[in-house]
Amino acid sequence: xxxxxxxxxxxxxxxxxxxxxDDVWHDIIGxxxxxxxxxxxxxxxxxxxxxxxxDPETTSKRDGAKIYMYYKRIRVAPKTKFxxxxxxxxxENESDQGYVQSAWSPYRIQKRLVREWKK
Numbered sequence: 001x002x003x004x005x006x007x008x009x010x011x012x013x014x015x016x017x018x019x020x021x022d023d024v025w026h027d028i029i030g031x032x033x034x035x036x037x038x039x040x041x042x043x044x045x046x047x048x049x050x051x052x053x054x055d056p057e058t059t060s061k062r063d064g065a066k067i068y069m070y071y072k073r074i075r076v077a078p079k080t081k082f083x084x085x086x087x088x089x090x091x092e093n094e095s096d097q098g099y100v101q102s103a104w105s106p107y108r109i110q111k112r113l114v115r116e117w118k119k
Contacts, residue, residue: 007039010047012070014117018046018087018098025100032104038083042103045072045083053113055086065090067101069113074105081107 005022012018020042029036049070058067070085086102 008043010043012047012049012052012098013119014052016087016089016096016098018100020046020100024102028100028103031102034105035103038103038105041072041074041083042085042100045070045085045103046087046098046100048072048119049085049117050119051109051115052117053109054116055110055113057112062088068098068116069110071109079107081105082109 007020007022007025009017009019025039028042035042050073051071053069053071055067055069059065066089068087068089070087072083072085074081074083083105084103085100087098088101089096089098091097
């Protein structure tokens with residue numbers, strides 16, 4: 001297996017290290033073309049979100065990983081829009097490590113999510 005290229009690693013407001021790899025970024029822009037020019041916005045949303053939500057539904061489908069969604073508000077007249085970054089948290093070397101799984105730009109926060117942190 002080829003070694004993954006790390007594009008960046010940031011710390012979120014709770015101290016969690018979050019990493020985005022090149023292959024995941026290419027997957028994101030392949031599925032969500034609107035994110036093509038949003039690389040910096042994704043990094044900012046991971047490092048400085050407005051709110052962090054736990055996703056119990058998706059987490060229940062993962063073996064040992066927890067899924068969180070990091071929301072950052074952006075203004076798009078006449079509505080508020082978000083950048084959402086999906087972060088998978090796994091335990092590595094006895095500590096939590098976050099990995100970006102996806103990102104897109106929705107108009108609302110999903111109702112199934114449980115807010116765990118707010119700026």
